Amino acid sequence: MADALGKLYTSTAVVTMKARGKTNGITIAWMTRVSWSPPMVAISVGKTRFSHELIAESKAFCVCILRKDKTEVAELFGTNSGRTMDKFSHVQYTLSEGNFPIPEGTIAYIECEVVEECEAGDHTIFVGKVIREKLLEDADPLIFGEHTLL
Template sequence: MDPNAKKTALRGITYGLYVVGTKGDEGVNAFTGNWLTQTSFEPPLVALAVKKDTTSQEQIKKNEVFSVNILETGQKDMATSFFSAIKQEDNKLQGYEFYIEQTGCPIFKDALSFFECQVVDRIEKGDHYIYVGEVTNAGVHKEGDPLTLKETGFNYGG
């Protein structure tokens, strides 16, 4: 296989960028994710890939819940702020205000919308875990267009 062709082909997969919330014994956490897709309408299921051996992955594995915050076009700064270690101050992570609903995972006020999930299955292969979550709660903060990886100029895949 031509490695450049593989990289080019895999980078053709389209992605959104989301802030995924988790919770643990030490409090809440969040990370920027992009491997997310809906896999069922009834019940409403999504599949989320999370890098192995990270705080967030361990929290999802232990507590079996997560939240997904849909970012708005133009929120590249918010997405990039969750690429590194998280700083929590009261009800803010990385300076972004959040609140808690059903799962105890952070929901960001600046997001377009959100949903919360209960893990119903997981696959442990490669360098990521895939969590299948049933959507148990959802809300909309405002109307707008979602942020995509293409808009940011970032590349993923290959």
């Protein structure tokens, strides 16, 4: 059944982070650019997620925007927790210039430093200032919305 909130379409990304000598990634659809100058990006992360702890500690994250055929990567990072699984042992990846893991199927990555944290119900909005960005492949992103099958 269609609803109004389902009409909010966004790109889907794996947001990666490093803390406690570990790396982790989380599938994020609630994300958008929020400032032109300096460029800033906001992501909304559930307070119970392992990634929430790691981003709150490290104050940095990398948005890896997935290509439209990469639903299995979105599913891997979006249905398992880094508390109990090393998700990066199940997918090929490279490292960004800033040493964040970049999973296969990433068309563009954006490295950010957290400059603001805002409460939003059961989520926290982490606002990140863009430190570095790289387009890897000029292809269409995986779109999240009412027709997303995950």
